[in-house]
Amino acid sequence: MTKPKSEIYQPLSSDVVPRYAGIATFMRLPQVSLEQATDLDIGIIGVPWDGGTTNRAGARHGPRQVREMSALMRRYHPVLNISPYEIANCADLGDAPVNPLEIVGTLDGLKAHYQQLVGRGITPLSVGGDHLVTLPILRALAERHGPLGMIQFDAHSDLWDVYFGGSKYAHGTPFRRAIEEGILDPNRLVQIGLRGGLYSAEDNDWAVEQGVHQFPIEAVEEQGCDAVLAEALRLVGAGPAYVTFDIDCLDPAHAPGTGTPEVGGFTTLQAQRMLRRLRGVNFVGADVVEVSPPFDPGGATALAGATMLFELICLLAERRALATG
Numbered sequence: 001m002t003k004p005k006s007e008i009y010q011p012l013s014s015d016v017v018p019r020y021a022g023i024a025t026f027m028r029l030p031q032v033s034l035e036q037a038t039d040l041d042i043g044i045i046g047v048p049w050d051g052g053t054t055n056r057a058g059a060r061h062g063p064r065q066v067r068e069m070s071a072l073m074r075r076y077h078p079v080l081n082i083s084p085y086e087i088a089n090c091a092d093l094g095d096a097p098v099n100p101l102e103i104v105g106t107l108d109g110l111k112a113h114y115q116q117l118v119g120r121g122i123t124p125l126s127v128g129g130d131h132l133v134t135l136p137i138l139r140a141l142a143e144r145h146g147p148l149g150m151i152q153f154d155a156h157s158d159l160w161d162v163y164f165g166g167s168k169y170a171h172g173t174p175f176r177r178a179i180e181e182g183i184l185d186p187n188r189l190v191q192i193g194l195r196g197g198l199y200s201a202e203d204n205d206w207a208v209e210q211g212v213h214q215f216p217i218e219a220v221e222e223q224g225c226d227a228v229l230a231e232a233l234r235l236v237g238a239g240p241a242y243v244t245f246d247i248d249c250l251d252p253a254h255a256p257g258t259g260t261p262e263v264g265g266f267t268t269l270q271a272q273r274m275l276r277r278l279r280g281v282n283f284v285g286a287d288v289v290e291v292s293p294p295f296d297p298g299g300a301t302a303l304a305g306a307t308m309l310f311e312l313i314c315l316l317a318e319r320r321a322l323a324t325g
Contacts, residue, residue, distance in 0.1 A: 009040075009091045011075050024067040025092040026127075026309065027075065032091045034116055041088040041320045042313060043122045045114075049098035049106055050292075052132030052171040054163055056259040059130045062291035062305065063095060066127050069299050070306035077314050080276060084310075084317035093117075096126075103169050107136045114140035123316050127309060128289035130171035130259065131158055134244050135178055141242065141285050142183035149188030149241035150175075151232055151278065153249040153271065155195050155262040157214065159207050171259070171290075179210055186210035188239065190232040192274070193217050193249040196262035217264055225270055229277040236281060243278065243286045243315075245271075245308050247301060255304050257296025268304050275311040283319055286312040 011028045025031045026044040037043065046063030053059065076083045084090065096113045099106045114137050117124050126137060131154075142148055152158075152175070159179075160172040168177065178184035186207075195217040198204070207214060213235050220228050248258045251265035266274075291305040 008085070008089045010085055019071045024064065024071065026067050026306075027070045027073055029085075029090060029092045031094055034093055034120075037091060037093065037120065037122065039089055040091055040120070040122050042090040042125055042316050043093040043117055044090065044309075044313075045093050045117070045124055045126045046095040047098065047110065047126055047129035047133040048095050049100065049128070049133060050130040050259070051100060051103050051106060052130045052169060053259055054170050054172065056292065056295065058292035058294040059128055059259060059290050060100065061293045062129060062289075062302070063127045065293040065299060065302040066288070066291055066305045066309065067092075069303040070309070072303065073306060073310055077310070080279070080314050080318070082314055082318060084314045087321040088317035090313065090317065107132070107169065110136035111139045115143065118144050123320060124285045125309065125313055125316060126285070126287035127291070127305065128287060131244070131246055131289045132169060132171045132174050133289065134287055135174040137285060137287065138178050138183050138242060139181070145240040145284055147182055147185040148284070149185055149236040149239055150190070151236060151241065151243045151281070152189065152191045152246070153193055153244070153274070154191060154246040155193060155248045155265060156246070156260065157191055157194055157204070157207060157212075159212070160203075161206070176206070186212045188236050188241065189213065190235050191215065192220065192228060192232065193266055195264050225274050226277065229274055233278070233281065238282055240282050240284045243281070243283055243312065245275075245286070245288045245312070247288065247290045247305050250304060255296075255301040257292050257294070257301030258290045259292050268307065271308060272311055275308065275315070278315055279318065281315070281319075283316060286316060288312070
């Protein structure tokens, strides 16, 4: 299946330029500005910001290292039997504008940036950055598509209300804000892989009251990944949806480079298999967040993040190709 386009972007071939050479872009795709992007299906956007981090900062460096490690990857997916760059036009759109000194201003600026992408019909595939960056992306997408469903792979629910006495914007609060704002449908929100200690026994009460569907890691272990993903597909349904992958859903043995690691998580293979089960979902965007290179200088966590991004770009490309015939 090929995409009939007069010009379609392709990753730089390692037969032409060695993998360690050239400017770092996602999987060595051409980097183009948003103004120059024409006939683009999927845009990869870095969000180098961790102003919502409450403890171990460093995710602002995630997009750069993920791009560097993605140079190790090849373009054809042998399990899904597709090459995303043959069926959709993809490019690296560089980094979104951020202000490391201001939270609300950055969130507003990110929303405006993603509004431009959405207005051009580009499906955003983002790499953070801490998990708060997902909130402005959802805001921009919901303006076009209405309230979204979402599948969230995460060790934490990110449904807390406030931090440090009254701060409503932190990497543990984005989806509470999104539900309150009506841009995320709690009945179509599925959270997979939750684990670790809570602040109190009542921490999940609000999620239950809103109708959020949570699958702690123990439930996934008991029911099996396939059964949980089948139920997730049923719950999200056919409406527009988003998928967000917090790298801390992986066990720290596989992804130590993250701000809030929790032991007892998924292996990278389990995560890949779960993402592959999402074929056919009406995803209008996706992201991978919380890769923090200072805690894993060797880059294994960033490689895991890049690999999950490749799984996601395959899903998004296949969806775009099916939608356009």
